[in-house]
Amino acid sequence: METTTIESPDVKTAIASLREKAPFIYGLTNYVAANLSANVLLALGAGPAIGAAPGFTAAFPAGAGAVWINGAALMSSVTPEALEEAAATAHTAGTPWVFDPVAIGAGAGEYDEILTSLLKYKPSIIRGNASEISALAGGAGGSGVDSTLDSSEVIDTVKDLAVRLDAVVAVSGEVDYICEPSGRATSVMGGDAKMPQVTGTGCSLGALSAAYCAVVDPFTAARTAHAAFAAAGERAGTRTTGTGWFAVAFLDELSTL
């Protein structure tokens, strides 16, 4: 399988392009991760707006360069209807959107059904941890928002889902794997063991994948976002020991990539 890094030429081009074009990116996400997700997008040059105030889900997905929908947005007042409206509006307008089915398969059946119903609006990228990807494919889920599988255990599932859902599918873990419907796949290495100890890093990776969809194709977008996270995480990890300083250093490294 090919490998993608921050030095891959098309990744470098995508990073420069996002900073230059500074597109408006609209997201529905949960309030645990919203602040970090916005700061990650700002750090890399995008202009994020988050949330489902009255009128937002009908208007913003059409005007945005890309959209991300994090299932756990349902934990605040984002209704299933608002989530659906955002996905449908993006789909109709031709705006690429990223789907992050946080905690799917963890035991909340009603929640899982709402999330699964969004697939018909054809997300450009689906990203999750190994348990979420497994659950989306009909297998076992994880514990809360955490994975009980290693990303390497779901490589075949990632490939199958990419074909079946006609979308780029990305799984994050110690090694990330990304596959597009054509079957082309890549791995991304790097990062740091402290990354999953900072809440919202996975959710922010979904947001950043959307941002790059505004400037490049979805496969390149996913590769760029994952490579940026891997590089910034690795650099921040070498400079810090605890999770407090690591989280700050990680954002800092993203902003100076």
Place this chain on the structure above:
Amino acid sequence: METTTIESPDVKTAIASLREKAPFIYGLTNYVAANLSANVLLALGAGPAIGAAPGFTAAFPAGAGAVWINGAALMSSVTPEALEEAAATAHTAGTPWVFDPVAIGAGAGEYDEILTSLLKYKPSIIRGNASEISALAGGAGGSGVDSTLDSSEVIDTVKDLAVRLDAVVAVSGEVDYICEPSGRATSVMGGDAKMPQVTGTGCSLGALSAAYCAVVDPFTAARTAHAAFAAAGERAGTRTTGTGWFAVAFLDELSTL
């Protein structure tokens, strides 16, 4: 036009007064900015409480030293009715309140109408970026939560709105401009280019403007809040290169002003 800085005598007095009196300040804001807004108020001596749990909007605006209402509070379960109750309660009780019409004019008509309807409860201060101030005056809005205008392009609009709405109106940008209904205006310079790359700084500036309303008149309050942000941003900017460390240093500088 006069200029206000952190060294202006009445600004210094206001900063000391907030630390001494430590008033309770109540806010309705969005969850992306809520954490930073609370930390900014705590850093400068106020005691913030945020949110619209049952009974809060009817009780807290009357007992608080000041209130801030950030329109994007509508993105969580704060209903238009709760927003209105908070504004009405503050108005009736004579509690000064600050209005921050985040993202007004960005394309969500239903949202814009709800926000505009709050003006009848007479905010003491209205603050926003240049596109939001433009939209509030009937002109063009921005892109999501970001401005597509420079603050210098709306100086006349700021002055007109201050007279028309009988409120202090403040616009933030590379240079901030603040005008009161009498026509007296001031500019505030400083800050750092990294400030708009940290989510919630504008929202937190609205919260801080409210805090100072609990101890001084609204014009002095707005000048003090903007001067504090400009000074802390400038100092933090000289010590940091990326946005991660900048955000921490900015809060740190505010707490030791």
Place this chain on the structure above:
Amino acid sequence: METTTIESPDVKTAIASLREKAPFIYGLTNYVAANLSANVLLALGAGPAIGAAPGFTAAFPAGAGAVWINGAALMSSVTPEALEEAAATAHTAGTPWVFDPVAIGAGAGEYDEILTSLLKYKPSIIRGNASEISALAGGAGGSGVDSTLDSSEVIDTVKDLAVRLDAVVAVSGEVDYICEPSGRATSVMGGDAKMPQVTGTGCSLGALSAAYCAVVDPFTAARTAHAAFAAAGERAGTRTTGTGWFAVAFLDELSTL
């Protein structure tokens, strides 16, 4: 009264046990404190999930190692019914849960009634600041989320409540006091004057108390959480002057305890 520190043998055992077992902990809390609470739990080894998306409150409290319910969760779309379902599910499943009655007694009667009604589901630990503990016992409340009493003024109230509610009751302040129904009580000293200037520290202490309930008895859990906060706060305080760096250092110290 006995004193608990980070060096107490059973505290050291509990800290090691949480890191080893990494239990799933489910919480309902407010969005101001949610991010810090999740990061605190991750820093000490637990796997948190937060929020009330459809189906979560019926499913997660039964599968979690422990639950925490922060009353201010009502400020977002967590309905009184969802709060009750979470508490009832935990109670029925025998999952220990921590109750944090934020801002009870501060003037919002409707809110206070909802919170009080949860006591019938028998929380294992109740924690708050001095005004909240006072209000829960029928006395005067505080100002917003801040206490107007010193923790030493409510020692007898803590003891009375522990017996009356058959729960461990903990009050935080310059000195923390923790009492169990048997009458056994302990104090915890340490921390730093900057801790209450960082929003969400008290809420996160409730979350952490829940996490330790998944691995030890509630009295040991509360003592461990408070001792960890006191030690990390004290260490972070000696290394920092402003609240920005303090907040980061505090989380960092927790992660390396």
